Amino acid sequence: MTSDNLITEPALLSVLQAAAQARQQSLAILDLLEQYHARDTETTPESLLDDQLALSKQQKTLNTHLAKVRGLNRKAVLSVRATKQETAEARQEIDSLHLSLQNLYYEQRHLRGEIGGCDGYDHRYRQLPMVSEEEYLSRHPDQVDATEHDLTIARIEDERLARQELEVQRLELVKRKEALAKETLAKKEELGRLDTAMEKWLGGQDAVRKLFEAREESVAGIPQPQTV
Numbered sequence: 001m002t003s004d005n006l007i008t009e010p011a012l013l014s015v016l017q018a019a020a021q022a023r024q025q026s027l028a029i030l031d032l033l034e035q036y037h038a039r040d041t042e043t044t045p046e047s048l049l050d051d052q053l054a055l056s057k058q059q060k061t062l063n064t065h066l067a068k069v070r071g072l073n074r075k076a077v078l079s080v081r082a083t084k085q086e087t088a089e090a091r092q093e094i095d096s097l098h099l100s101l102q103n104l105y106y107e108q109r110h111l112r113g114e115i116g117g118c119d120g121y122d123h124r125y126r127q128l129p130m131v132s133e134e135e136y137l138s139r140h141p142d143q144v145d146a147t148e149h150d151l152t153i154a155r156i157e158d159e160r161l162a163r164q165e166l167e168v169q170r171l172e173l174v175k176r177k178e179a180l181a182k183e184t185l186a187k188k189e190e191l192g193r194l195d196t197a198m199e200k201w202l203g204g205q206d207a208v209r210k211l212f213e214a215r216e217e218s219v220a221g222i223p224q225p226q227t228v
Contacts (some may be wrong), residue, residue: 011079015072022065029058130159 007013032055130136138156139145143154 009079010161011076015069015076018069018072020064022069025058025062025065029055029062032058042153128156128159131154 005014133155135150136158143151146154
């Protein structure tokens, strides 16, 4: 593969074309000089003047080609510099995009790890003794089309309301228990007072009984009068 096949840039191709023309012109001048030297012995003043004119014409043509080559070369050099600048800017942009892509990749991997951790996390709501999904839907048929996330939130809320109601009932039972305990204590105290009063009353009855028994004994010891 030749250099002509490798180079496809129009500006560089124009430089190569102008350089080829200048080369051909230089070769033509060299051929012309060889012809002059070959017939140097037969040169007349008239022919020498014609040869000088022809050589001057060829040199002017060569200078034209060389000027064109210089101009195109300068233009190509400036184009190459601009291309290098554009390439450097494009490379910086690509590097920046690559860095952003790497950051996105790391962030994606981090988020996937977080999502995996959340999926595998044993959340406390899974330990709640909630009613089954079938039972909940049987009581709330309007939520049959709800998503799993919304359905779980609704079941947790239903469980919260049920527990609040049970807590209210528990507090009411506690109040009733305390009231019954106070009432029982009051009755126990009242029974204690009655027991004390009864014991006192029974103690009094025992003293009266003993008094009557003593009197009966004393009466029984007096001799009875005899009849004639």
